[in-house]
Amino acid sequence: MKAxxxxxxxxVEERTAxxxxxxxxxxxxxxxxxxVLNMGPQHPSTHGVLRVLIELExxxxxxxxxxxxxxxxxxxxxxxxxxxxQAVTLTDRVDYLxxxxxxxxxxxxxxxxxxxxxxxxxxxxxxxxxxxxxxESHLVxxxxxxxxIGAMSVFFYCFREREDILRIKEMFSGQxxxxxxxxxxxxxxxxxxxxxxxxxxFIDAFPSxxxxxxxxxxxxxxxxxxxxxxxxxxxxxxxxxxxxGPMIRGAGMPWxxxxxxxxxxxxxxxxxxxxxxGNDVYSRYRVRLGEFRQSARIVKQALxxxxxxxxxxxxxxxxxxxxxxxxxxxxxxxxxxxxxxxGYRVPKGExxxxxxxxxGEIGYYIVSNGTSRPYRVHMRxxxxxxxxxxxxxxxxxxxxxxxxxxxxxxxxxGDVDR
Amino acid sequence: xxxxxxxxHPAARELSERFPEAILESKDALGETTLWxxxxxxxxxxxxxxxxxxxxxxxxxxxxDWWPADPRFEVxxxxxxxxxxxxxxxxxxxxxxxxxIDSVTSVWRGANWYEREVFDLFGIRFRNHPNxxxxxxxxxxxxxxxxxxxxxxxHKYDYQND
Numbered sequence: 139m140k141a142x143x144x145x146x147x148x149x150v151e152e153r154t155a156x157x158x159x160x161x162x163x164x165x166x167x168x169x170x171x172x173x174v175l176n177m178g179p180q181h182p183s184t185h186g187v188l189r190v191l192i193e194l195e196x197x198x199x200x201x202x203x204x205x206x207x208x209x210x211x212x213x214x215x216x217x218x219x220x221x222x223x224q225a226v227t228l229t230d231r232v233d234y235l236x237x238x239x240x241x242x243x244x245x246x247x248x249x250x251x252x253x254x255x256x257x258x259x260x261x262x263x264x265x266x267x268x269x270x271x272x273x274e275s276h277l278v279x280x281x282x283x284x285x286x287i288g289a290m291s292v293f294f295y296c297f298r299e300r301e302d303i304l305r306i307k308e309m310f311s312g313q314x315x316x317x318x319x320x321x322x323x324x325x326x327x328x329x330x331x332x333x334x335x336x337x338x339x340f341i342d343a344f345p346s347x348x349x350x351x352x353x354x355x356x357x358x359x360x361x362x363x364x365x366x367x368x369x370x371x372x373x374x375x376x377x378x379x380x381x382x383g384p385m386i387r388g389a390g391m392p393w394x395x396x397x398x399x400x401x402x403x404x405x406x407x408x409x410x411x412x413x414x415x416g417n418d419v420y421s422r423y424r425v426r427l428g429e430f431r432q433s434a435r436i437v438k439q440a441l442x443x444x445x446x447x448x449x450x451x452x453x454x455x456x457x458x459x460x461x462x463x464x465x466x467x468x469x470x471x472x473x474x475x476x477x478x479x480x481g482y483r484v485p486k487g488e489x490x491x492x493x494x495x496x497x498g499e500i501g502y503y504i505v506s507n508g509t510s511r512p513y514r515v516h517m518r519x520x521x522x523x524x525x526x527x528x529x530x531x532x533x534x535x536x537x538x539x540x541x542x543x544x545x546x547x548x549x550x551x552g553d554v555d556r
Numbered sequence: 557x558x559x560x561x562x563x564x565h566p567a568a569r570e571l572s573e574r575f576p577e578a579i580l581e582s583k584d585a586l587g588e589t590t591l592w593x594x595x596x597x598x599x600x601x602x603x604x605x606x607x608x609x610x611x612x613x614x615x616x617x618x619x620x621d622w623w624p625a626d627p628r629f630e631v632x633x634x635x636x637x638x639x640x641x642x643x644x645x646x647x648x649x650x651x652x653x654x655x656x657i658d659s660v661t662s663v664w665r666g667a668n669w670y671e672r673e674v675f676d677l678f679g680i681r682f683r684n685h686p687n688x689x690x691x692x693x694x695x696x697x698x699x700x701x702x703x704x705x706x707x708x709x710x711h712k713y714d715y716q717n718d
Contacts, residue, residue, distance in 0.1 A: 503634065
């Protein structure tokens with residue numbers, strides 16, 4: 139335990155005071171007095187452990203500074219000691235509300251390094267699952283955001299459909315949330331029997347469910363009052379600060395990575411980029427409602443155009459063999475043993491793969507030094523970039539509107555802190 | 557000088573005409589272009605890319621630790637132009653002893669948190685940064701966890717002797 143003695147814990151009284159809210163200087167005579175309000179890290183509307191220091195003048199926010207890191211779990215460091223295959227399970231836990239998007243971007247990056255060709259069926263299944271994931275993530279957003287603002291019933295409607303998607307995910311992978319289903323080389327398991335009927339049943343009914351949410355909210359005067367014209371931030375500021383996803387599209391800019399830099403055969407699908415004018419909480423809600431419908435369209439097209447063929451790449455040194463082959467063929471047994479014990483090696487190189495997640499641009503920067511473990515994995519997560527726009531967005535807002543404005547960003551703290 | 561495949565990248569080509577001496581090395585691999593920039597010129601190069609070449613976004617800033625090699629660190633900038641639908645990666649090599657580089661927050665305000673993250677996890681200081689303090693780790697934390705000589709389980713526990 140020598141290392142422990144080298145680093146004794148810092149006594150509480152010696153810790154730096156800068157983490158505490160700094161007292162603002164006394165206001166000059168005649169000027170309004172300012173106070174600093176500490177919001178979080180345990181606050182229900184931050185949907186996680188976000189702390190925001192808000193400087194108030196009366197009820198108006200003059201300055202806001204997010205304080206993050208309460209959910210920092212060192213995932214990037216941990217990736218460096220896992221094999222390439224094991225690290226997939228860590229990507230699930232980054233953005234726990236859209237784990238398949240994180241699986242997908244990791245798999246795409248590793249496959250780019252390996253120069254691995256993925257069969258069309260696997261690509262279509264990936265697109266379908268990623269869109270179901272987008273719907274699920276937006277459902278959680280809509281439900282909890284409406285709950286924050288005071289519209290209780292939408293939450294129950296949204297979670298009803300979310301449950302259907304979780305059951306579909308469970309059917310595919312055996313897990314409801316941390317699926318690790320999309321892996322370098324294809325998918326984790328063969329799609330189960332009857333999956334297409336299950337997905338079809340859900341997706342045929344889903345557009346009418348979106349109409350229900352719309353009916354619940356669109357003529358709700360409280361919802362409209364609390365969302366329209368709230369949470370404005372200029373488009374130029376968002377682009378410069380790294381805000382992405384529905385936030386940008388809510389300002390009328392049709393930027394979607396699925397269109398501009400298509401991956402995983404998104405270019406074969408016919409869909410529109412959902413945008414809205416207004417650049418406020420309401421327009422971001424309209425964007426996400428539009429994405430519900432567009433994602434349903436994509437899932438339908440994937441079901442109809444699902445190619446025949448294998449669901450994983452023909453790469454015996456990377457993809458685990460069938461159990462059947464493992465028990466009858468010597469090579470398959472050897473490859474299985476090598477992949478599971480040592481892991482496969484990835485050629486030297488670096489890659490920056492971006493995709494459009496439900497929250498915006500995810501970019502994984504992966505460096506390989508030719509061994510069986512990643513040398514460096516950096517996750518450019520959309521929530522981290524989006525949260526940087528929080529200060530400029532809520533400055534000038536009323537304190538009550540910060541809840542609505544923050545909710546419209548749809549950040550996940552696991553995604554911010556990693 | 558930049559290599560032939562790299563000169564196919566429109567932004568890299570224009571940059572090499574404008575700042576021939578600032579580009580130390582270049583690489584084009586897996587469809588992605590990387591330029592190694594002289595750390596002393598990084599702000600000029602970024603300002604040019606932002607102002608004249610429409611790279612209005614900084615997608616991410618991160619670093620890679622090549623310990624025990626020297627120069628030890630590489631600071632990596634992922635730039636993105638929405639208008640031209642173009643991406644480029646810039647890299648700066650930074651020495652391991654007292655690592656320091658100029659901040660690009662004057663070019664993109666969004667670089668602020670990314671540079672704080674690199675400072676927090678790698679210990680690379682950014683000159684002229686408006687608010688250079690830890691962002692993910694506690695403020696009284698000792699060491700920089702993403703350095704390669706920092707053990708995965710931290711310094712607090714020593715599993716080998718337990």
